[in-house]
Amino acid sequence: MRQSTKDARASMVCDVSRFSLRGDVAVVTGGGSGIGRAIALGLASAGARVGVADMSAESAIKTAGEIAGAGGIGLAIHTDVTSEGGIGHAVKVVERELGPLSLAVNSAGIANAVPALELTTEQFEQMYRINVTGLFRSCQAEARAMLRTGRGSILNLASISGIVSHREMLQSHYNSAKAAVAHLTRSLATEWATHGIRVNSLAPGFTLTPMNTREEVSSMRADISRHIPLERFAEPEEMVGPAVFLLSSAASYCTGVDLVVDGGFTLL
């Protein structure tokens, strides 16, 4: 008995090759900008072949070009996650050009601020159309592809805004959509575990992307930073390590996790 415990401990020595994504094929929605772009580049540097799917064809081409420039394999796909069949088509193109899909990152999203009393139904529904329905459809198309090999790992971009509500940021539609992303992730993780598909989410804190250089946030940056234990916003590249971890086989027992990466903001 004692011997087997010792053997088990010996086999737990960290095998760093489990963080490698060599041989994997990924699709990254919203990979043309910000966090999606950083993660797409990160996945490629960890060895994956990466399809960059974005509504902005120009940005997708730019990220795919950066991946190629760094010696990786990147493919740009013009995709709107809200269009019927859009992400399904993107997955098909990725599989045709790069091979069977094993990884997916759903980063396509929007954010804006409107006081709840002034928020129109159209503004509320538009937020959900992209950040929730578009992400759900993406997961569905990705999982359908992964089912064919019985192996896959999906990472959804949630947010600390789905956990806490910042008093001065008037985004009830965004906050509630991000809470939905985290719980949708748990629900899909539960349903798809026996199919060999893990589903996790990442909850970034304030990150320096075009989304956060918009006026409503940039004017509050110094004040917000005072409430972050690490005293600064994150660089998009700081989301790469947590993303690679959750997607890789190093996280083989993690599913339904919402990994908070916020410099300690939600600890307060």
Ligand SMILES: NC(=O)c1ccc[n+]([C@@H]2O[C@H](COP(=O)([O-])OP(=O)(O)OC[C@H]3O[C@@H](n4cnc5c(N)ncnc54)[C@H](O)[C@@H]3O)[C@@H](O)[C@H]2O)c1
């Ligand atoms: N920046 C932050 O501080 C922060 C914090 C927490 C969570 N997030 C989440 O991370 C994700 C990425 O945010 P970011 O800051 O990198 O934003 P970003 O604006 O830099 O990038 C978003 C990308 O999504 C694409 N996109 C938007 N709508 C799309 C659609 N319908 N179909 C396909 N692509 C579409 C855009 O073209 C853009 O390239 C979002 O889901 C966001 O909610 C961001």
